[in-house]
Amino acid sequence: MELLLDSLFNGVAIGSVLLVAALGLAIVFGLMGVINLAHGELMMLGAYTTYVTQLIFKLPILKPFYNSYIIVSIFLAFIVSGVVGILLEKTIIRKLYGSPLETLLATWGVSLILQQFVRSVPLAYGTGLVISLLIGLFLPTSFPSKIKESINFKYFKFSSWIFAALTGVLTGSVISSSVSKLSRASARNVDVTAPSWMRGQIEIIGTAFPKTRLMIIVITLISVIAITLFLNQSAWGMRIRAVTQNRQMSDCLGISTEKVDIITFGIGSGLAGVAGVAVSLLGSVGPNVGGNYIVGCFMVVVLGGVGNLLGTVLASFGIGIMTDLIGAGRLLSIWPDMPLPLSNTINFFATTSMARVMIFALIVIFLQFKPTGLFPQKGRMVEN
Amino acid sequence: MSLSKIKFDKKIILSFWIILIALIIAAPTILPVFRLNLLGRYLSLSIVALGVDLIWGYTGLLSLGQGIFFALGGYCAAMYLQITSSSEFPNNIPEFFALYGVEKLPFFWEPFRSPVFTFFSIWIIPAFVAGLIGFLVFRNRIKGVYFSILTQASLLVFFNFFNGQQKLINGTNGLKTDVTQLFGQMVGSESMQRTFFWITAILVIAAWFFAKWVVKGRFGNILIGIRDDEPRVRFTGYNPVIFKTIIFSIAGGLAGISGALYTVQSGIVSPQFMTVPFSIEMVIWVAVGGRGTLLGAILGAVFINYAKSLVSEALPASWMFIQGGLFILVVTALPEGVLGWIQGDGPRNLLQRFGLKRKIETYPSLEVNNKEGNNE
Numbered sequence: 001m002e003l004l005l006d007s008l009f010n011g012v013a014i015g016s017v018l019l020v021a022a023l024g025l026a027i028v029f030g031l032m033g034v035i036n037l038a039h040g041e042l043m044m045l046g047a048y049t050t051y052v053t054q055l056i057f058k059l060p061i062l063k064p065f066y067n068s069y070i071i072v073s074i075f076l077a078f079i080v081s082g083v084v085g086i087l088l089e090k091t092i093i094r095k096l097y098g099s100p101l102e103t104l105l106a107t108w109g110v111s112l113i114l115q116q117f118v119r120s121v122p123l124a125y126g127t128g129l130v131i132s133l134l135i136g137l138f139l140p141t142s143f144p145s146k147i148k149e150s151i152n153f154k155y156f157k158f159s160s161w162i163f164a165a166l167t168g169v170l171t172g173s174v175i176s177s178s179v180s181k182l183s184r185a186s187a188r189n190v191d192v193t194a195p196s197w198m199r200g201q202i203e204i205i206g207t208a209f210p211k212t213r214l215m216i217i218v219i220t221l222i223s224v225i226a227i228t229l230f231l232n233q234s235a236w237g238m239r240i241r242a243v244t245q246n247r248q249m250s251d252c253l254g255i256s257t258e259k260v261d262i263i264t265f266g267i268g269s270g271l272a273g274v275a276g277v278a279v280s281l282l283g284s285v286g287p288n289v290g291g292n293y294i295v296g297c298f299m300v301v302v303l304g305g306v307g308n309l310l311g312t313v314l315a316s317f318g319i320g321i322m323t324d325l326i327g328a329g330r331l332l333s334i335w336p337d338m339p340l341p342l343s344n345t346i347n348f349f350a351t352t353s354m355a356r357v358m359i360f361a362l363i364v365i366f367l368q369f370k371p372t373g374l375f376p377q378k379g380r381m382v383e384n
Numbered sequence: 385m386s387l388s389k390i391k392f393d394k395k396i397i398l399s400f401w402i403i404l405i406a407l408i409i410a411a412p413t414i415l416p417v418f419r420l421n422l423l424g425r426y427l428s429l430s431i432v433a434l435g436v437d438l439i440w441g442y443t444g445l446l447s448l449g450q451g452i453f454f455a456l457g458g459y460c461a462a463m464y465l466q467i468t469s470s471s472e473f474p475n476n477i478p479e480f481f482a483l484y485g486v487e488k489l490p491f492f493w494e495p496f497r498s499p500v501f502t503f504f505s506i507w508i509i510p511a512f513v514a515g516l517i518g519f520l521v522f523r524n525r526i527k528g529v530y531f532s533i534l535t536q537a538s539l540l541v542f543f544n545f546f547n548g549q550q551k552l553i554n555g556t557n558g559l560k561t562d563v564t565q566l567f568g569q570m571v572g573s574e575s576m577q578r579t580f581f582w583i584t585a586i587l588v589i590a591a592w593f594f595a596k597w598v599v600k601g602r603f604g605n606i607l608i609g610i611r612d613d614e615p616r617v618r619f620t621g622y623n624p625v626i627f628k629t630i631i632f633s634i635a636g637g638l639a640g641i642s643g644a645l646y647t648v649q650s651g652i653v654s655p656q657f658m659t660v661p662f663s664i665e666m667v668i669w670v671a672v673g674g675r676g677t678l679l680g681a682i683l684g685a686v687f688i689n690y691a692k693s694l695v696s697e698a699l700p701a702s703w704m705f706i707q708g709g710l711f712i713l714v715v716t717a718l719p720e721g722v723l724g725w726i727q728g729d730g731p732r733n734l735l736q737r738f739g740l741k742r743k744i745e746t747y748p749s750l751e752v753n754n755k756e757g758n759n760e
Contacts, residue, residue, distance in 0.1 A: 035529045095716055100529045101446040102715045105671065108664050109711025116704035291660065295540050298533040353544035360541040364520055364534075371524030 005207050007324055013213040015320020016220035017282070021275035021293055022300035022316055023227060023309070024268030030306035031244045031264045034093060034103045036085075038111040039297065040290025042269045044118065045084060046077035046276020047285040051190050052123055055179050067195040070277070074219065077273035083134050084114075085269020089262055115287045124182040128172025136164035189286035198281075216278045223274055227267070228309060240264050303363055305373025314374060319359060327355030408585045412578050421649055422693060423686075424581040428645035430685035431591045433669045434678060435635030435642070440667065441675030442599050443631050444611030445527070449517075449535030450639050451663035452542045453510035457640025458653035459546075460509060462559035463493060464502035465571060465648070469564040480554045490552050506644045507637040514636025518629045527614070536660060543658040558654025561647055572651055584645050588682065591638060595678050598634065607631055668707070671714045674721025683723065 025039050036042075053073035057066045088110060096103045117126070139160040140153075147156055176183040194212050201208040231237040242250040243260045251257050279289055299319060304311030326349050349358045412420055432454050439445045466478040467489075473479045477489045495501045521534055547556050562572030569576050598604060609617040610624050617624055647653040656662070666685075673684020688710075695703045718725055 029529075033529065035533060092712060092716065101440075101444075101532065102719065104446065104448075104529060104532055105664070105667060106712050106715040109708040109715070112661075112704050112708035112711070116701065116708070119704075120701050295533075295537050295660075299537055302530060302533065302537075351548060353548045356544050357541045360537055363537075367524055367526065367534075368520065371526055 005205065007328070008321065009207070009209055009213070010328070011321030011324040012317060013216055013320070014323055015317040016217050017275060017278045017293065018296050018300055018320055019313060019316035020220050020223050020271055020278060022297040022304075022312055023224065024271030024275075025297050026301050026304060026306060026309075026312045027227075027231075027240075027271075028265055028268040029301055031240060032093070032097070032261060033100050035100065035107075035298070035301075036088075036093075036268070037104055037107040037294070038088065038114060039107075039269075039272050040292075040294035041111040041114040042081040042085060042272035042290070043276040043279060043293060044285070044287065044290040045114070046081050046273030047192070047280035047289055048118060048123065048126075048190075048276075049073055049077040049080045049273065050192050050277045050280040051285055052127055052175075052182060054192055055181055056175070059178060067197055070195055070198065070215075070281075074274055074277050077277045078270040079134065079273075080130050081273025081276065082266040082270030083130060083137065085272075086137060086262055086266045087133060088269070089265040093265070094258075094261070111290075118287045119187040120185050122176060122183050122185045124176035124179065125172040127175055127182070128168040128170075130168075131171050132164040132168025134164075135167055136161045139164065187287060189284040191284045192280040194281055212281045216281060219274060219278055223271060224309070224313065227271070230267075231309070236260070236263055299360070299363055301373075303366065303373055305375045308375040311373060311375040322359055322362070323352070323355050326350065326358050327352045408582075411585075412581055417574050417577060420581055421577050422690070424577070424584050425646055425649045426686045426689040427581075427584045427588050428642050428649060429666075429669070429689060430588055430682040431642035431645070432639045432666055433673070433681040433685035434591050434595045435638035436666050437670045437673075437675055437678060437681035438595055438598060438607075438638075439631055439635045441670060441677070441681070442604065442611060443607045443628060444614075445628060445632065446532045446667065447535045447632070447635070448532050448660070448663050448667070449539035449542075450635065450666050451658045451660075452517075452539050453514050453636040453639035454643035454646070454663075454666075455542070455546070455653065455655070455657035456510040456513060457506050457643030458647035458657055459553065459559065459643075460496070460502060460505045460640070461644035461647050462561050462653040463496040463553075464499065465561045465564040465566060466559055467493060467496050468499075468566075478559075480557070480559075481551075484551045486551050492552075507640045510640030510643070511633040511637035514639075515629055515633035518632035518636075519625070522625045522628045522632075536663070539658055539660060539663055543655050543660075546658060547655040556655055558652050558656070560652050562651030571648055577649065580645065580649050584649070587641065587645065591641070592678055592682065595638075598631070599678070603627070665707075668711055668714065670721070672710065672718075672721055674723030674725070674727075677721065677723045677727065680721050680723030684721065 021039065021043055025036065029035055050070070050073040053069050053076055056062065057069035057072075062069075088107070092106050092110065093103055096106060121129075140148075140157045143153075143156060147153060194215075198211045198215055201210050202214060203209075229237075231241060239250070239255045239260050240263070242253075242255060243257050247257060250260075275293070276290075279285070279293065283289075296319065300312060300315045303319065304313075304315035326346070328350065349355060411423060415423065432450055435453075436447070436450055439447055470476055470478045474482055475487050475489075477486070477493075481487075481489075496505070517535070517538055521531055526534065546553060549555055550557075553559065562570075564571050566576065599607065606617060606622055606624075606627050609622075610627060614624055643653070643657065646657075665688075669684040669688050670681045671684070672688055673682070674680025692703060692707075695706060714721065720728055
């Protein structure tokens with residue numbers, strides 16, 4: 001019983017990281033039919049944001065609040081990845097609308113650039129760049145409508161970009177001069193240390209649970225609830241659902257599909273950033289950290305189907321629990337006297353990498369019966 | 385995307401062939417062995433690129449998992465080489481087995497004692513695996529992005545499998561071939577490498593003709609039909625599953641041959657052939673060269689890899705930026721690739737931009753073209 005609980009907990013913890021990451025992927029895929037291969041790199045940006053936030057909170061001014069840096073970094077990671085995602089949508093993905101395979105390749109290119117960017121640009125200046133992007137993209141939208149509608153708006157826009165660039169350079173150099181660890185580029189992996197209140201374990205019903213994993217589950221829970229509320233209760237959520245169901249009709253009814261695309265892509269990328277925070281708590285952070293999770297996210301999207309959050313939730317927990325059950329060989333300890341051939345097979349697959357092999361095989365078998373995932377979108381079109 | 389809007393003059397084609405053959409004959413004497421070896425490797429990669437072009441450029445299936453079949457071909461070749469030159473090692477089995485305390489050859493190694501079996505397995509095993517994966521996926525009408533990410537996932541699965549099985553196939557270390565013997569000669573030796581270059585060059589040309597034959601005629605037309613409008617092909621009474629499975633397994637077989645050639649020339653096969661980036665790179669070779677043009681796939685594979693080795697030697701960090709930029713650039717600005725751009729209206733449009741007017745086609749010129757059989 002205890003063993004089962006333990007296994008379930010581990011599975012849920014693996015599944016929750018997958019869930020946060022796959023949630024963004026699934027929403028974007030449902031809306032635009034686009035798979036973002038740079039999603040893993042957006043996670044990586046989120047993880048690096050956590051690292052940078054941690055180092056900045058070690059500065060004398062912010063030292064008293066050090067324990068709360070992880071909470072702050074969740075929001076910052078959401079913003080950082082979201083901004084990069086919005087930029088990606090505005091510059092590349094929008095141009096490729098209607099050709100998903102090309103988008104796949106272009107986003108792969110972006111992911112390569114992001115990886116190398118983290119390796120060869122000092123993190124301090126990377127932070128500066130993100131800040132200037134943030135200001136440049138959002139300052140013009142916050143102007144009063146009188147300016148926005150004036151004929152000279154492009155000059156205002158231009159000058160706000162100049163302001164953004166200056167601010168970015170300034171913050172970059174301030175951070176670089178005050179935190180020496182961030183002033184040099186390095187391809188080495190970095191470590192995020194959890195604040196003291198998150199270390200150790202909690203005992204529930206006789207089983208010890210590591211607090212970091214509980215934290216990840218909590219982060220996931222909050223993100224899923226927030227996204228569900230946003231999609232189902234807010235006006236923009238309704239618009240997103242409308243465009244997901246029928247893009248042309250929504251366009252005809254006056255929904256700005258362009259804005260919907262940007263918002264959705266921003267939120268999806270932001271969720272990748274939040275997943276990055278979770279990832280940074282699990283292990284060390286490096287330029288390739290996203291790659292370890294991204295294929296799992298794809299499998300969640302394939303298994304869960306699009307257009308239904310419940311499918312994504314079930315698929316990621318299913319994959320998480322199965323990974324733990326198979327990978328740690330727990331079936332053997334739950335059922336010790338199983339026949340020899342079966343137990344040999346289970347032993348053969350009882351490593352993390354072999355568990356992936358097994359799970360993929362199971363998914364392919366599953367797809368033979370339900371090719372469009374757990375909860376397919378209903379429709380009468382020949383092509384989706 | 386019609387195949388060739390400008391029909392090349394017969395003389396140009398002939399002189400192109402003469403130059404190509406002259407280059408292939410001359411290459412082993414002009415180039416130093418190191419560069420020759422590199423060129424041979426890139427030429428062998430162009431065979432896998434041909435396969436990618438067949439499935440992506442002609443049939444519209446973007447596979448991100450060609451590395452599986454590439455590596456399978458490589459492993460078949462390497463297993464044969466290892467096993468035939470293992471007579472001086474304990475138990476007459478390849479040396480690495482001793483490291484893991486394996487005394488008996490795993491059963492699936494046995495058939496690789498036979499050169500005939502190996503010769504066929506190099507392309508049949510990858511083709512069979514590709515056919516199986518393809519059939520299971522296509523049967524359910526899974527296509528587009530779903531197909532791409534499923535192939536990527538299966539790539540990762542194969543990678544994990546080969547990476548984890550030390551006792552069966554030496555896991556992450558891979559199988560070395562350069563110190564093994566073939567026909568009494570060391571595979572890594574200079575003369576052997578020269579022979580491999582010849583074999584590769586001949587096989588590239590053969591593969592090119594084969595691919596041309598595949599895309600010609602009704603079979604090729606159905607492939608293009610599937611790419612452009614699959615439901616319509618289905619409604620016309622064809623079963624796209626069969627055609628997609630066949631072309632996917634052909635591409636798998638080509639990848640296997642390519643992998644075997646690459647393995648003997650690079651001296652090792654390892655799970656690194658099955659990493660995700662390598663398989664996506666194969667797609668970019670085709671994309672840059674020009675998808676839907678077979679020659680473009682070959683040229684793209686050779687030139688991009690050559691550029692990669694040059695850039696990586698000079699500025700190791702910048703290759704990732706260049707490659708990433710290449711992906712974005714090709715997809716957004718040059719979707720038909722370089723060769724597609726040249727064969728299409730690209731150069732004329734460019735000239736027009738500089739103020740040179742486009743020639744207006746008149747009736748006589750159309751008639752002349754028609755006489756030559758240009759009535760596409």
